[in-house]
């Protein structure tokens with residue numbers, strides 16, 4: 001007879017999520033660029049309605065992971081599934097370009113750190129939002145206008161400037177346009193790659209407030225990448241810590257911050273304090 | 274048994290100016306273009322005795338189609354008597370033995386720059402349009418290989434966005450000629466610089482249309498009875514030029530696409546752009562019996 005003497009692991013989920021099925025599941029994701037192993041055997045699970053924070057030093061693979069989630073790149077190995085209504089479960093990396101584009105247009109929104117990656121700078125702000133709707137097949141000009149207006153409004157973008165070009169806007173406003181574009185179709189998953197990096201602290205706080213409000217009102221599932229632990233702390237329910245392309249720790253935000261297990265996480269948290 | 278006993282003795286042929294291998298390539302590409310309506314097919318554009326950009330693409334298609342029984346009409350902006358149109362027409366008939374005509378009704382092949390004739394084309398007629406720039410995505414994607422990828426993926430969001438932007442900035446869609454149109458529900462094409470007036474004529478038409486760009490080395494086609502839909506928003510209808518009320522100062526006919534002739538006093542007068550239609554109307558008014566076909570527009574309204 002053997003007695004299990006191991007300590008039961010700390011719960012990985014807040015109690016209200018324990019029964020829920022995952023929205024996003026990634027298993028065994030690996031990706032190398034030449035000699036650089038950007039992702040090594042990464043497993044991620046994201047539950048509906050939560051904010052998953054991703055932290056890690058520069059070059060640890062955070063943006064690469066997010067690009068994979070947005071189906072912009074295909075890993076060398078790995079499996080990616082999203083539980084969406086009316087969709088068969090399959091490895092999304094098996095989809096062709098057209099299907100990927102349609103899936104992303106309808107179900108995934110992304111905000112890049114660099115607005116140039118996410119916006120057409122010479123088109124109007126409302127047009128940038130409308131493009132998303134056009135890809136999804138909306139063909140009424142009036143509906144495009146009103147949906148673009150609603151999305152910009154929800155992102156707390158000043159509507160008087162809805163037809164201004166992003167090139168003429170401040171960094172904070174550009175991020176709001178990206179956000180409006182990302183949420184225009186009520187995505188199942190919102191990906192945010194350093195959305196407030198590069199903004200000054202007061203603007204950063206305003207953008208974070210908008211994100212919080214969206215999260216509260218619409219229960220959008222978010223994956224938020226930031227190297228700023230303060231941002232993660234205020235926003236995230238759970239945290240994933242990455243280093244050299246690997247996930248070194250994953251758990252409830254409070255737990256990770258109060259009682260980090262991995263030496264790297266300890267270093268990270270203490271450096272911040 | 275040897276191969277030579279199974280085949281005819283080989284002799285070089287160069288009927289219709291182009292050599293046999295050039296024509297074989299063009300025929301293949303033209304058949305492909307018909308098979309995938311609106312999809313641009315690259316081809317090796319040959320030298321013809323004309324500068325690129327002056328209709329060499331259309332000419333190569335016409336030379337591939339033509340035979341001694343053909344009757345060829347060539348128009349430039351609707352007119353048969355322009356220098357360029359006249360010399361292309363004479364060249365085609367000289368190298369092929371085909372007959373020449375100005376009359377739309379009598380033509381089996383109509384090569385045209387920038388217009389579709391006003392008289393409704395039939396199943397036994399082929400329209401060959403000269404195209405300067407066959408790529409509707411050029412304005413949104415200068416890289417040709419990415420543009421090709423976008424066509425393959427039916428990725429037309431950015432093209433739609435340019436129309437949205439025009440409505441936002443100008444209150445109306447500014448695109449005049451070469452209005453981007455969806456062919457057979459799949460590929461967006463640029464219907465050469467024909468005016469908006471002419472685009473509905475390609476929709477579910479009885480005739481076959483080839484659109485060929487000699488400098489860009491690409492051709493596409495609209496087969497008979499194929500849908501051609503201008504890209505428009507569901508609540509902003511497609512509008513043709515306001516020529517319904519204009520009267521031709523020479524023939525007196527109205528309700529067709531007109532050329533504007535500026536006058537010294539700053540006003541304008543108008544002449545029907547399809548010059549042969551105007552000529553036929555004048556001759557009929559003078560008492561001759563002239564065949565004027567059914568036209569696509571009647572009383573200025575499109576009715577096909």
Ligand SMILES: Nc1ncnc2c1ncn2[C@@H]1O[C@H](COP(=O)(O)OP(=O)(O)OP(=O)(O)O)[C@@H](O)[C@H]1O
Nearest residue numbers: 033036038056057058059060061062063064065227
């Ligand atoms: N397309 C690519 N080609 C080559 N190398 C790449 C590519 N994308 C990412 N990498 C490499 O993969 C590693 C991870 O990059 P990634 O951008 O994911 O890091 P990150 O965690 O987002 O860093 P940062 O905090 O600086 O944004 C880096 O070494 C990077 O150079």
Ligand SMILES: [Mg+2]
Nearest residue numbers: 062063064193
């Ligand atoms: Mg990054």
